[in-house]
Amino acid sequence: MQVSFVAAIDRNRLMGSEAGHLPWRLPRDIAHFRAVTAGQWLLLGRRTYEEMDGWFTDQTPLVLSRDPDYRPQRPSHRVFAGVNAALDFARASGADEVVAVGGARIFSAALEAATRLILTRIEAVYEVADGVYFPDFEKSGEWRLVHAEHWPSDSKNPVAMRLEYYERRQGIPPPGRPVP
Numbered sequence: 001m002q003v004s005f006v007a008a009i010d011r012n013r014l015m016g017s018e019a020g021h022l023p024w025r026l027p028r029d030i031a032h033f034r035a036v037t038a039g040q041w042l043l044l045g046r047r048t049y050e051e052m053d054g055w056f057t058d059q060t061p062l063v064l065s066r067d068p069d070y071r072p073q074r075p076s077h078r079v080f081a082g083v084n085a086a087l088d089f090a091r092a093s094g095a096d097e098v099v100a101v102g103g104a105r106i107f108s109a110a111l112e113a114a115t116r117l118i119l120t121r122i123e124a125v126y127e128v129a130d131g132v133y134f135p136d137f138e139k140s141g142e143w144r145l146v147h148a149e150h151w152p153s154d155s156k157n158p159v160a161m162r163l164e165y166y167e168r169r170q171g172i173p174p175p176g177r178p179v180p
């Protein structure tokens, strides 16, 4: 099963705030987010889920919360106590892809399970006192950039963006291992 991450991050990997809102308003990225998540199984944290109240139409949200009494907005929305339980449920239900949409805590908790990253790199730096950040995925060397496109700024989008797709590298042997 494909586990895709979809996130928008600034040059410092900032993606939001503890207070709970996006530091930017970029309609180009919102349209992209809608397209990538349409009809999908979504994995998301309780805080992001509440922030997206009323947004869900044909998606199936799998909400992560450690509160056993947490009740979702609709009975068809499911709540899980951990990443693996949510992914196992989607797999057993026949999903061929789950799209993780954040927030920062969910991206950190689910990074090991991710197979694909779809990142909107916002070509700017935002000042937020209580920022939350996308994990530093590049330091592991496990991710390979497979597609990139530049979105210039325009009248509705005040900053340029770069859409990037990464896939997890497969089958690379550890360096220095002798060939049998």
Ligand SMILES: NC(=O)c1ccc[n+]([C@@H]2O[C@H](COP(=O)([O-])OP(=O)(O)OC[C@H]3O[C@@H](n4cnc5c(N)ncnc54)[C@H](OP(=O)(O)O)[C@@H]3O)[C@@H](O)[C@H]2O)c1
Pocket: 006, 007, 008, 009, 014, 015, 016, 017, 018, 019, 020, 021, 022, 044, 045, 046, 047, 048, 049, 051, 064, 065, 066, 067, 070, 080, 081, 082, 083, 101, 102, 103, 104, 105, 106, 107, 109, 132
């Ligand atoms: N730029 C982007 O692409 C993007 C995308 C999404 C969100 N955001 C922003 O990110 C911010 C929210 O991110 P966040 O990190 O503060 O919150 P979050 O990840 O959306 O939600 C955190 C909550 O999820 C639950 N949780 C987290 N890890 C868990 C785990 N391993 N197992 C079970 N439950 C777990 C906990 O809920 P309980 O407290 O109920 O236990 C926790 O309080 C907001 O500013 C939002 O706007 C940005």
